[in-house]
Amino acid sequence: MEQAFSYRAGALCCEEVPLVAIADTLGTPVYVYSANAIRARYRALVDAFAPTPPLVCYAVKANHNLAVIRTLAAMGAGADTVSGGEILRARRAGVPAEKIVFAGVAKTDGEIRLALAEGILQFNVESVQELERIAAIAAAAGREAPVALRINPDVAAATHEKISTGRKGDKFGIAFGEAVEVYARAAALPGIRPLGLHLHIGSQIGDLAPFEAAYRRAVELVRTLRARGLPVHRLDLGGGLAVRYGAEPPFDLSAFAALIRGLTRDFHLELVLEPGRFLVAEAGVLLASVIYLKESAERRFLVLDAGMNALVRPAMYGARHAVLPLREPEDGEPRLAMDVVGPICESSDLFGRDYRLPRLSPGDHVAFLTAGAYGMVMASDYNSRPSPAEVLVDGVRWAVVRPRRDPEEQFRDERIPAWLAGDGAR
Numbered sequence: 001m002e003q004a005f006s007y008r009a010g011a012l013c014c015e016e017v018p019l020v021a022i023a024d025t026l027g028t029p030v031y032v033y034s035a036n037a038i039r040a041r042y043r044a045l046v047d048a049f050a051p052t053p054p055l056v057c058y059a060v061k062a063n064h065n066l067a068v069i070r071t072l073a074a075m076g077a078g079a080d081t082v083s084g085g086e087i088l089r090a091r092r093a094g095v096p097a098e099k100i101v102f103a104g105v106a107k108t109d110g111e112i113r114l115a116l117a118e119g120i121l122q123f124n125v126e127s128v129q130e131l132e133r134i135a136a137i138a139a140a141a142g143r144e145a146p147v148a149l150r151i152n153p154d155v156a157a158a159t160h161e162k163i164s165t166g167r168k169g170d171k172f173g174i175a176f177g178e179a180v181e182v183y184a185r186a187a188a189l190p191g192i193r194p195l196g197l198h199l200h201i202g203s204q205i206g207d208l209a210p211f212e213a214a215y216r217r218a219v220e221l222v223r224t225l226r227a228r229g230l231p232v233h234r235l236d237l238g239g240g241l242a243v244r245y246g247a248e249p250p251f252d253l254s255a256f257a258a259l260i261r262g263l264t265r266d267f268h269l270e271l272v273l274e275p276g277r278f279l280v281a282e283a284g285v286l287l288a289s290v291i292y293l294k295e296s297a298e299r300r301f302l303v304l305d306a307g308m309n310a311l312v313r314p315a316m317y318g319a320r321h322a323v324l325p326l327r328e329p330e331d332g333e334p335r336l337a338m339d340v341v342g343p344i345c346e347s348s349d350l351f352g353r354d355y356r357l358p359r360l361s362p363g364d365h366v367a368f369l370t371a372g373a374y375g376m377v378m379a380s381d382y383n384s385r386p387s388p389a390e391v392l393v394d395g396v397r398w399a400v401v402r403p404r405r406d407p408e409e410q411f412r413d414e415r416i417p418a419w420l421a422g423d424g425a426r
């Protein structure tokens with residue numbers, strides 16, 4: 001497809017819809033997702049592996065809105081989940097249970113029972129204790145749990161410290177050196193059907209070298225396990241494919257697919273991928289309104305109505321999102337350096353310093369690009385500001401897929417205990 005977000009007749013549009021129409025109708029902050037951009041990403045990924053694409057299990061954590069999951073499910077995607085809540089979301093959005101994988105280091109008994117009852121494709125098991133817990137619960141129910149062992153390949157993913165998951169010291173997965181022993185144990189446990197291996201080394205990985213290092217270790221392990229007579233049918237390679245927040249080169253899908261094909265060619269494995277960010281990040285923007293342009297001799301601050309409560313990635317990971325005004329700047333219109341900040345009472349509520357933007361006035365709108373992943377899912381009620389609404393655009397159509405929650409709704413379920421109730425609180 002053409003660019004999902006582009007200026008048309010002076011107005012930034014999502015597909016055929018001017019974003020200002022959404023901002024004016026619903027107010028801001030509001031996340032806007034392009035259904036066709038999501039579909040195009042899914043198609044590009046699957047096509048890169050033609051004629052034998054892996055099962056693509058969308059990592060629901062990246063954006064768990066039911067409409068987003070449904071858009072991908074309708075294309076044939078499965079779901080990668082990390083909680084009972086995500087399993088329920090995926091099912092509600094229409095993902096068949098037999099396309100759901102379930103990872104996470106802290107699966108509770110209740111979540112294990114739910115996953116078994118739903119009949120999911122596989123548990124991605126992160127520890128020996130978890131393996132034994134699943135075995136006990138499944139055996140007691142007269143069931144066999146399909147299991148892949150999540151291995152920790154001890155590979156540094158060349159990404160941000162907080163989103164690297166495949167090094168020895170990370171909490172995820174079973175140590176590479178212990179994997180054979182644990183796999184053999186899994187094969188001997190009643191209630192467990194060992195199917196294969198899983199790994200996920202981190203997120204926003206643009207360089208193929210860490211993928212290659214980790215995947216090589218995985219196929220080496222497949223060979224060792226099979227040589228021991230242990231059954232290994234499936235290899236779940238996780239997610240982590242990078243997207244563009246700025247001027248980075250696009251992720252090289254065909255090289256990625258060629259790498260995987262080359263490494264797995266001789267093994268006749270069912271392959272699973274779990275991309276999250278790659279499918280949805282560039283398909284989403286966050287719209288915000290200018291409250292003030294605060295200027296002093298020292299600095300210029302563009303003060304917005306969206307902050308770390310709406311999009312925490314800059315404060316949490318030092319991420320930088322490109323910003324575009326919804327009104328296209330005139331040719332030659334001067335750009336001013338400004339620090340873009342939110343309304344939250346924290347110095348870390350800073351989207352970034354020295355953005356170069358045209359002079360903007362209160363009431364103008366801006367869009368943060370590449371905000372479709374790890375945006376709304378991490379939003380909070382901090383400072384009791386209205387939550388962002390969410391909108392899905394599909395061609396000329398658009399719909400609210402989650403309304404804004406105003407403060408009254410945020411505290412509606414809170415309770416003042418009886419012993420405080422007589423103190424004059426309304």
Ligand SMILES: Cc1ncc(COP(=O)(O)O)c(C=O)c1O
Nearest residue numbers: 059200203239240274275276277
């Ligand atoms: C097990 C697992 N799979 C897949 C993903 C998705 O990662 P990404 O959004 O980078 O593709 C994550 C993200 O943390 C994960 O923990």
